[in-house]
Amino acid sequence: DPAFGNDGEPVDMQEYVERGNQMVKAGRFKAAAGLFSEALKACSQQRAVDLDVEVDIIKSRAKCWKAIGCFAELQEDAQKVLKLTGNRDQEALDWLRAAEENLSRRRPVSDAKAPSAASLAQAPPMTGSNALGGFGAKCSQCNGLASKCAQCGAGMERCGYCSQPVSRANCCSRCHCTYYCGRECQRSHWKVHKLVCQSALE
Known part of the structure; x- marks a missing residue:
């Protein structure tokens, strides 16, 4: 036993x-x-x-x-x-x-390389309180599991760069389609994302 x-x-x-x-x-x-x-x-x-x-x-x-x-x-x-x-x-x-x-x-090969300073400077600002990275002002109702938080309405998305769950609405301010867990991930992803981001706006 x-x-x-x-x-x-x-x-x-x-x-x-x-x-x-x-x-x-x-x-x-x-x-x-x-x-x-x-x-x-x-x-x-x-x-x-x-x-x-x-x-x-x-x-x-x-x-x-x-x-x-x-x-x-x-x-x-x-x-x-x-x-x-x-x-x-x-x-x-x-x-x-x-x-x-x-x-x-x-994480595409081109993504793994450090993006140039010029491409970093061109990255559009990010919406939400997460622009500096970290979870900003946390909503106590966000559980990271629901498709949408019942309290604050933030979508439970995945970071476009590292695929970690993102429970606050921090997205590319240009296309509003790609989410990030922080500014660093957005910068790292910009070289790849800008191609999609530009075509989405055309």
């Missing part, structure tokens, strides 16, 4: 793995990934753990990340598996390739 903590939660690694597998079958990949993470924590607390068991848990979690499109996490887990297996796991190599392709698509 697995050991249980005071709150009735399992503390046994195998129990977490079994629950994680049940969540995968139910299509609840995010919950499953959390359970596999707990299994790995329990795994690290044990004195002797079979390397294959640890690899299997990381691979189970990686499958969840792939299913829900969390490519940064997929990349990290694929690298862990490859490190533990001496780069011999074909599935992990495929995951790493897929993760890197998706991450590079989100």
Whole structure:
């Protein structure tokens, strides 16, 4: 029988793995990934753990990340598996390739280079209270999950540069279509965005 903590939660690694597998079958990949993470924590607390068991848990979690499109996490887990297996796991190599392709698509190569001072100076100002970066005056009702905050009406968008959720209405003041989490992200994205921004206005 697995050991249980005071709150009735399992503390046994195998129990977490079994629950994680049940969540995968139910299509609840995010919950499953959390359970596999707990299994790995329990795994690290044990004195002797079979390397294959640890690899299997990381691979189970990686499958969840792939299913829900969390490519940064997929990349990290694929690298862990490859490190533990001496780069011999074909599935992990495929995951790493897929993760890197998706991450590079989100942030184009031209975007990764530091934009010139001239292009930074041309970037239009940003609307909202986030122009200096950071979350400005936070609305206590914004939860970052809803499609629109019921209290302040701010749309729950994603940053055009880093894809992080943006819960305040900070957007390009020229086209009002692309959102940013701060001035720095807008500056970094301007070289790419200005092409779309200009064509949208023509």
